[in-house]
Amino acid sequence: MDELPVSIEVNGSITRAFIEARVTLADFLRERCSLTGTHLACEHGVCGACTVLVDGNAVRSCLMFAVQAVGSSVTTIEGLTPDDGSLSPVQQAFWANHGLQCGFCTPGFVVSVTAFLRDNPAPDDDQIREALSGNLCRCTGYQGILKAVHAAAELTQKARA
Amino acid sequence: MKPARFEYHSPTTVDEAVALLATFGDDAKVLAGGQSLVPMLALRLTRFAHLIDLNRIPTLQFITQSGEWLSIGAMTRQAAAEHDALVASTAPLIAKAIPHIGHFQIRNRGTMGGSIAHADPASELPAVALALDAEVELLGPDGARRVHAGEFFLSMWETAATAEEIVVAVHFPVAIARSGFGFAEMALRLGDFAITGAACALTLGASGAVERAAIALMGMDATPIRGSDAEMALLGATPDTIDFGEIAAIAVEATNPTDDVHASARYRATVGAVMVERALRSAIEEATRG
Numbered sequence: 139m140d141e142l143p144v145s146i147e148v149n150g151s152i153t154r155a156f157i158e159a160r161v162t163l164a165d166f167l168r169e170r171c172s173l174t175g176t177h178l179a180c181e182h183g184v185c186g187a188c189t190v191l192v193d194g195n196a197v198r199s200c201l202m203f204a205v206q207a208v209g210s211s212v213t214t215i216e217g218l219t220p221d222d223g224s225l226s227p228v229q230q231a232f233w234a235n236h237g238l239q240c241g242f243c244t245p246g247f248v249v250s251v252t253a254f255l256r257d258n259p260a261p262d263d264d265q266i267r268e269a270l271s272g273n274l275c276r277c278t279g280y281q282g283i284l285k286a287v288h289a290a291a292e293l294t295q296k297a298r299a
Numbered sequence: 300m301k302p303a304r305f306e307y308h309s310p311t312t313v314d315e316a317v318a319l320l321a322t323f324g325d326d327a328k329v330l331a332g333g334q335s336l337v338p339m340l341a342l343r344l345t346r347f348a349h350l351i352d353l354n355r356i357p358t359l360q361f362i363t364q365s366g367e368w369l370s371i372g373a374m375t376r377q378a379a380a381e382h383d384a385l386v387a388s389t390a391p392l393i394a395k396a397i398p399h400i401g402h403f404q405i406r407n408r409g410t411m412g413g414s415i416a417h418a419d420p421a422s423e424l425p426a427v428a429l430a431l432d433a434e435v436e437l438l439g440p441d442g443a444r445r446v447h448a449g450e451f452f453l454s455m456w457e458t459a460a461t462a463e464e465i466v467v468a469v470h471f472p473v474a475i476a477r478s479g480f481g482f483a484e485m486a487l488r489l490g491d492f493a494i495t496g497a498a499c500a501l502t503l504g505a506s507g508a509v510e511r512a513a514i515a516l517m518g519m520d521a522t523p524i525r526g527s528d529a530e531m532a533l534l535g536a537t538p539d540t541i542d543f544g545e546i547a548a549i550a551v552e553a554t555n556p557t558d559d560v561h562a563s564a565r566y567r568a569t570v571g572a573v574m575v576e577r578a579l580r581s582a583i584e585e586a587t588r589g
Contacts, residue, residue: 142307159307159350162337181301182338186404195378195407201337202408205307206354250404271489272402 146207148173149217159205164188166204167214175215175245179274186273189246190214196253215245218252227293228252228286237286239277247273251287255294261287302340309352313359313438313467316351321440321463323349329465330354331374331413334405359412359467364389369471373412377424378403380411389473391585392431392480392500396423399482402490415451416466418458421493421518423484425452429523430498430515433471439464452522477503479586481578484517485570487561493518494562495571497550499578501533503586509533509541514579519554519571526550526575538583547575 141156148171155170164181167173167190177187181200188199191213218226225233228251238244247270254261254269261269266287275283308327310316320327327349330336339345353359359374362383369389371380380386381397400406400414400423414424415435428435428448435451437444437460451459460466474480484496495518504510512533514526529550533541556567 140306158304160302160304160340162301182341183334183405184338186402189404196404197408198334198404200341201333203307203333203337205309206333206352254403268398268489269403272404 142205144205144208146204146212147210148212149214157204159203161204162200163190163192163202163204163207163212164199166207167199167212170204173214173216177242177245179242184274185243185246186250187243187246189249189273191217191249191253194253194256196250213249215249218248226252227297228255228290231286231290231293232283235286235289236282237278238275238282243273243275243277247275247283251290255287255291259295260291301343302337303343303346305347306349307352308349309355311355311357313356313465316353316356316465317438317440317463319349319351320465323351325462327351329416331416332376332409333413334401334409335413335417335419353465362386364473367473369473371411371469371471373410373416373466373468375411377406377409377411377414381406390431390471391474392427392482392498393424393471395480395482396427396498399423399484399486399493399496400490405490411469412466415469416458416460418452418456418522419492420452420455420520420522421496423482423493423496423498423517426496426498426515426517426523427482428469428471429525430500430513431471432513433469435460435466436468436470437464438467443467445470449525454521475502477505477586477589479503479582479584479588481581481583481585483574483577483581485574492561495519495556495567495574497571497574497578499575499582501579501582501586503538506537507587508535508537514550514575516550516554516571516575519551519556519567521555524554526553528553529575538587541579541583543576543579544572546579547572550575 145154167176179185179187183201190199328347330350330352359372361372387394433448434445481499484493498515500513502511512530551571556564
C-alpha cells in the first residue's frame with residue numbers, strides 16, 4: 139500500500155515523513171518524531187495516556203491518523219515543558235502532591251489538565267473529577283492527582299498575577 | 300498501527316465526498332470524528348478498503364438558526380455544540396445531553412453527525428434527535444433528502460441512509476415557550492457507555508396542561524425508542540396530577556432491553572424507569588418555570 143508524504147508541525151518544528159494512512163498520530167509522534175513522552179496503553183481511546191493537544195484541543199492521539207494532523211499544530215508533553223528543563227506549573231504540582239507513582243499515565247494527565255485549567259482557571263472538586271474522568275491511573279487512587287490539580291490551578295493563577 | 304490497511308481519501312467538498320462514496324460503495328466508510336470508528340478499526344472489529352475523511356470539508360461545520368429550525372452541520376464537534384449559546388437557547392436538550400458523551404477529549408473530536416450516523420442505541424444524540432423530532436439530512440448521488448429521526452434509526456448501527464449517502468446535517472425544531480427538557484443516564488463510570496437513559500421534552504399549553512410530550516429511551520432496545528403510550532398518558536395532565544412512577548413504568552413496558560455482561564434486562568428496565576422519571580421531573584420543572 140502506498141505511503142503518503144506528510145509534513146506535520148509538532149512542538150513548533152516540522153517533521154517530514156512517508157507514512158501509511160493507518161499510522162496513528164500517537165505512533166507517528168513516538169516512532170517518527172522520537173517523542174516517546176506520549177504513552178500508549180489501550181490504543182483504542184479508553185485510557186487517555188496518549189492525550190496531546192491538536193490546535194490547542196486535548197485529544198486522544200491513538201484515535202487520529204497522522205495524515206489528519208497535516209496543517210494542524212500538535213503539542214506533546216515535551217512541548218509543555220519549559221526549555222530550561224524546569225517543570226511546568228502542572229508538572230510541578232503533580233510532583234509536589236503525589237500526583238504520580240509509576241508515571242506511565244502522567245503525560246496524558248498533564249496534557250489534559252493543562253488544557254482543562256486553561257479553559258477553567260478556578261475549578262471546583264466536581265469539575266476536576268469530571269475533567270479527570272478521561273484519564274486512567276492504576277497507582278495513585280486519584281486523590282493525589284485531585285490535590286495536584288487544585289495546586290496547579292493556584293500556581294497557574296499566581297504565575298499570571 | 301493497529302487498523303488493517305486502507306486507502307485514505309480526504310475530499311474538501313461534500314460533492315467530492317459523495318462521488319467517492321458512490322465509486323467505492325460498501326468498500327468505503329465515512330470517517331467523521333473517529334471516536335467510535337477508529338477504536339473499531341483498531342480492535343479489527345471492522346475493516347474497509349477505503350476511508351473517506353470528512354474532516355477537511357469546512358462547509359459541514361456550522362450551527363445556524365433558520366426560522367423554526369436549528370441546523371447543525373454533521374462535522375460540528377460535540378464540544379462546539381456543547382458550549383454554543385444558540386444551541387443552549389434554542390435546543391437546550393442537546394446542551395444537557397452532550398456532557399454525558401465520553402470525556403471532554405472525546406467531545407473535542409467527536410461530531411454531531413458522526414454520532415447520529417453511527418446509531419448506537421445506547422448513545423445520547425440519537426435519543427435526543429428522536430425526542431425532539433429532529434430531521435437528518437442526507438446527501439447522495441440523487442440529491443438531498445430529510446429523514447425524520449423516528450424513521451432514521453432502523454437497528455443497532457443501522458440507519459435509513461443508503462451505502463451511497465452521507466449525513467450532512469441534523470435539523471432540530473426550535474424550542475417554543477412553556478417547554479421543558481430533561482436528560483438522565485446511568486453509566487458504570489462517568490463517560491462510559493450508558494446502561495440506560497432517557498431524554499424528555501415537554502410543552503405545556505396556556506392552561507398549564509401537557510400539550511406535547513416526548514420520551515426517548517436509550518439502551519433499551521435495538522434503537523433509541525419512544526415511549527409512545529407514556530406520552531399519550533401525559534397529554535392533558537397538569538404537572539401536579541402526574542404520577543411519575545406510573546408514566547415511567549408505561550414507558551419501559553414497550554421496550555425490549557437485553558441481558559449482557561454489564562446489566563440484566565430486568566436491571567435495565569428497573570433503572571430505565573428511574574431515568575425516565577428523573578428526566579421527566581426536570582422537564583416538567585423547566586416547563587413550569589417558563
